[in-house]
Amino acid sequence: MKFRGRLLEHEPLARSTTYRIGGPARYFVLPAEVEDVVKALHFAEDQGLPWLVLGLGSNLLIKDGGFPGVVIRMGKGLDRFEMKGATAIVGAGMPTPILARRTAEAGFVGVERFLGIPGTVGGGIYMNAGCHGAEFAEVVTEVTVMDPKGKVKTLTRKQIPFKYRASNLGSVIVLEAKLGLGEENPAKLKELQGKLLRWRKAGTPFDQPCCGSVFKNPGGPKTAGMLIDEAGLKGFTIGGAQVSPLHANYFVNTGTAKASDVLKLIDHVRKTVQKRLGVELGLEVKVIGV
Ligand SMILES: Cc1cc2nc3c(=O)[nH]c(=O)nc-3n(C[C@H](O)[C@H](O)[C@H](O)COP(=O)(O)OP(=O)(O)OC[C@H]3O[C@@H](n4cnc5c(N)ncnc54)[C@H](O)[C@@H]3O)c2cc1C
Numbered sequence: 001m002k003f004r005g006r007l008l009e010h011e012p013l014a015r016s017t018t019y020r021i022g023g024p025a026r027y028f029v030l031p032a033e034v035e036d037v038v039k040a041l042h043f044a045e046d047q048g049l050p051w052l053v054l055g056l057g058s059n060l061l062i063k064d065g066g067f068p069g070v071v072i073r074m075g076k077g078l079d080r081f082e083m084k085g086a087t088a089i090v091g092a093g094m095p096t097p098i099l100a101r102r103t104a105e106a107g108f109v110g111v112e113r114f115l116g117i118p119g120t121v122g123g124g125i126y127m128n129a130g131c132h133g134a135e136f137a138e139v140v141t142e143v144t145v146m147d148p149k150g151k152v153k154t155l156t157r158k159q160i161p162f163k164y165r166a167s168n169l170g171s172v173i174v175l176e177a178k179l180g181l182g183e184e185n186p187a188k189l190k191e192l193q194g195k196l197l198r199w200r201k202a203g204t205p206f207d208q209p210c211c212g213s214v215f216k217n218p219g220g221p222k223t224a225g226m227l228i229d230e231a232g233l234k235g236f237t238i239g240g241a242q243v244s245p246l247h248a249n250y251f252v253n254t255g256t257a258k259a260s261d262v263l264k265l266i267d268h269v270r271k272t273v274q275k276r277l278g279v280e281l282g283l284e285v286k287v288i289g290v
Pocket residue numbers: 018052053054055056057058059060074092116117118119120121122123124125126127128129130131172173174175206210211212213286
């Protein structure tokens with residue numbers, strides 16, 4: 001199969017996740033255009049293999065055996081950005097921090113608080129990522145998706161059953177989105193972004209490989225991080241995986257972690273919080289592979 005982008009084989013997925021963990025992908029496609037995404041899906045179908053769409057791998061724990069199928073990595077070439085009035089038209093491959101910065105600099109408010117979410121816009125919409133009281137669902141007005149057969153359709157906001165950290169879009173690839181923004185003074189937005197970044201640097205292990213929050217907040221008065229801290233688990237370590245001493249809902253790779261270490265740590269933390277505090281924690285990170 002000929003791609004305008006690249007097709008790699010046995011590509012270590014640890015290179016493509018912020019955890020720096022994950023075995024190889026049998027095939028790894030870097031599409032240069034939408035047509036390549038269609039080809040990748042057809043290629044997977046012809047080979048009888050499963051496919052997986054990847055953004056910046058910042059919410060993924062890929063198992064040590066890797067992914068025995070076709071990974072489609074959304075990035076350059078699929079990262080269009082255009083403002084039409086106060087509507088941003090954004091390709092799935094655009095990094096969310098760049099979107100946050102560019103729109104703020106142009107004087108638009110709505111995604112400025114997503115500056116510290118180190119994924120793509122496609123991954124952000126798929127996960128309904130958010131922070132500091134905002135989430136993608138609030139700004140999305142339209143999403144263009146591709147189904148597993150390669151057919152493209154556009155969904156309106158109302159057709160997408162967004163929930164906390166979930167779009168429930170199912171088995172589709174997000175290609176592009178329209179985001180409805182408002183107008184705001186760029187200097188004010190810059191100041192806010194500076195504050196938020198300082199907050200992140202002080203309160204999260206931003207310079208260590210991780211996937212952000214491991215568990216979803218359970219919805220009560222306490223966040224998952226508070227509960228894990230209360231259960232006495234800050235700093236708890238299994239192999240190369242550690243509950244960050246800085247933020248208990250971030251589990252970091254101290255350098256040599258395998259996916260199996262992180263999975264054991266997840267299991268231990270979940271059971272301990274359940275036993276000591278009676279709260280069931282649900283996973284935010286997506287665990288994928290074999
Ligand atoms: C240091 C750090 C801080 C973080 N802070 C936050 C935070 O404040 N708030 C927050 O919500 N998250 C946070 N995260 C988690 C993560 O950045 C977000 O979930 C992000 O939106 C994931 O985007 P991604 O491109 O990396 O997706 P990936 O991790 O590559 O994929 C995540 C999921 O989305 C799917 N997916 C990716 N792209 C597409 C696409 N184009 N179409 C369809 N499905 C797709 C994948 O198949 C997978 O199921 C943080 C992570 C890190 C490492």
